[in-house]
Amino acid sequence: MSSLTEAVLAGADPEELQREKVPDEYLAAHLRKEDVGIFAGVEDKDVRKSLHVGMVPMPELAPDEVLVAVMASSVNYNSVWSAMFEPIPTFTFLERFAREGGHAARHDQPYHVIGSDAAGVIVRVGSGTRRWRVGDHVVVSPIQADDQEPMTHADGVLGGGQRAWGFETNFGGLAHYTVVRASQLLPKPAHLTWEEAAVNLLTAGTAYRMLISDRGARIKLGDVVLIWGAAGGLGAYAVQLVKNAGGIPVGVVGSEEKAELVRSLGCDVVVNRAEIGLHGNSAPEDPITLGKRLGRIIRKETGEDPHVVFDFVGAATFGISVFVVRRGGTVVTCGSSTGYQHQYDNRYLWMNLKRIVGSHAANLQEMAECNRLFGLSKLLPALSDLHPLEDSGAAVRLVQQNRHVGKVGVLCMAPREGLGVTDPELRTRIGEKRLNPLRNPESQSARTESHA
Template identity: 90%
Template sequence: MSSLTEAVLAGAGPKELQREKVPDEYLAAHLRKEDAGIFTGVEDKDVRKSLRVGMVPMPELAPDEVLVAVMASSVNYNSVWSAMFEPIPTFTFLERYGREGGHAARHDQPYHVLGSDAAGVIVRVGSGTRRWRVGDHVVVSCMQVDDQEPVTHADGVLGSGQRAWGFETNFGGLAHYTVVRASQLLPKPAHLTWEEAAANLLTAGTAYRMLISDRGARIKLGDVVLIWGAAGGLGAYAVQLVKNAGGIPVGVVGSEEKARLVRALGCDVVVNRAEIGIGGDTTPEDAITLGRQLGRIIRRETGEDPHVVFDFVGRATFGISVFVVRRGGTVVTCGSSTGYQHQYDNRYLWMHLKRIVGSHAANLQEMGECNRLFTLGKLVPLLSDVYPLEEIGAAVRLVQQNRHVGKVGVLCLAPREGLGVTDPELRARIGEKRLNPLRSPARSSACNRSPA
């Protein structure tokens, strides 16, 4: 263990952290370029075979960057894509980025450190950093943007230079240290533990932009919102956001146990997709049949069709989403975990004046507004399980097989759970049970650590 790491774990102040030498290498979950073809022709692309945990070189810090000692991180689906080398190996992103030259060249390496969430302590700041200091406790937004690109100042996600940190860049958050731009940082909510704080921003921020932002569906009081995958990271934060906005969340889940957990989050209507045969590829004709069944259930429970459909599932659900949303309604999408090629009957879009809104992560202002809701206790973390960094393969495999609910956390430098709280009074007021709604003793056996 390096002296800097020891100082971080001892809770050292800024001056002591500044005195300690940055180590030449650090422990990280990573992929190797040489492994990119291992799943060719393989049906089960088991991510435990491609994910490695080992030492990697410490990168040089650019003027607008900070070095963060990562106390905790979490698993997102982009780590599943990365570890399967699909739809393309992420080394393609790193090579393209590296061709820009300068500090960008650092990212083109024969290894790729993954991870798009982190909570930790700043241990170094670049010479161009103004708003952050060594010793600050921070959480990291997943979006890296080019602040010299004009459109970034209207909406950072629109910039051609925006990248998903830890997916389209190197030196991600599933490691003992990470390099991020200062423009990715937000203050860590003081009442949350490291692992709780690290589980939120990518998924909750994405859901915030999709539902609340004026760049998304902009839901309002009383809106009926259909949420696919309501027990997952994105969906479970969507349930909370809809409830906080005064809407009526209708969640679709894959099991009765997940239905129970989603109801505990406040979901007004929960539909088990198995009851109406939703799963796998869906033709436009199937979408109409399944959409009619789903629409009848939603009208029976709420009295009307949904104003908004929250869809990140993609191929298996998108045609149903377009069909089932009401006239003039909105389908908002941020991903396609079951496939990117969507089919739907366009008559139900144009003749019923519906809208499809594409959404990708969130800009820093939206991330900041979302983070504020956690600081106020309006949103709570959705951890269901926490793994040590050394077991990252098992953690990502859990998400790959959809055997989790909410978010799967990863301890990096934090030696155990429960650390990092600097506002215990607020934590006590909110209450442990509310802060950990998915971690009760009755938690689903789908979230245990049994092998596949």
């Protein structure tokens, strides 16, 4: 363990952190370029075979960057894509980025440190950093934007230079240290533990833009919102956002166990996808028939068709989404976990004046508004399971096989869960159990012991 790592874990003050030497290498979950192609012709692309945990070199900081000691991170679906080398190997992104020259050239390495969420402590700041200091507790927004590109100043996600950190860039969050731009940082909610704070921004921020932002569906009081995959990371935050906005969340899940968890988040109507005949990840042969079944259930429970459909599932659900949303309604999509080629009957779109809205992550202001909701305890962490960094392969495998609910967290530098709270009074007022609605009883028991 390096002296800087020891200082971080001891809670050293900023002056001491600044005095300690930055280590030459650090522990990280990473992919290796030499492994690209190992899944050729393989049906089960087991990410535990491609994701390695070991030491990698410490990169140099650019003037607009900071070095963060990562206390905790989380698994997102882009970690699955990365480790499967699909739809293309992420090394392609790194090579393309490196062609810009300058500090961008650092990203083209024979290894790729992945991970697009993090909570931690700033230990170094670049010479061009103004708003952040060594010792600050932060969470990391997953989007890097090019502030010298005009479109970025209209919407950071629209700029051609925007990249998903830890997916389209190197030095991501599943590690003891990460390099991020200062423009990615937000203050960590003081009442949350490291692991609770680390699981939120990518998925919650994405859901915020899709549902609340004027660039998304702009839901309003009383809207019926159909949420596919309501027990997953995106879905768990979508349910909370709809409920807090005064809407009526209708969640689709794959099991009764997940249904109970989604109800605990406040979901008004929960539909098991087996009820409508939707099985597996393949696109249904007759989405209209399945859409009629789903529509009947929603009308029976709410009295009307959905105003908005929240869809990140893709090929398996998109035709149903376009059919089932009401006349003049909106289907908002941010991904395609079951396939990118969507088929739908266009008659139901154009003749009923429906809209399809594409949405990707969120800009920093939207992330800040979303992060504020966690600080106000209007949104609660969707953490359901927690793994040590050394077990990152198993954590990503859980998400790959859809055997998880909510978000799967990863402890990085933090030696145990339950650390990082700097506002215990607010935490007590909110209540420990309420803060962790998706934690299983074993994890909850362990958490209670860690606070004892």
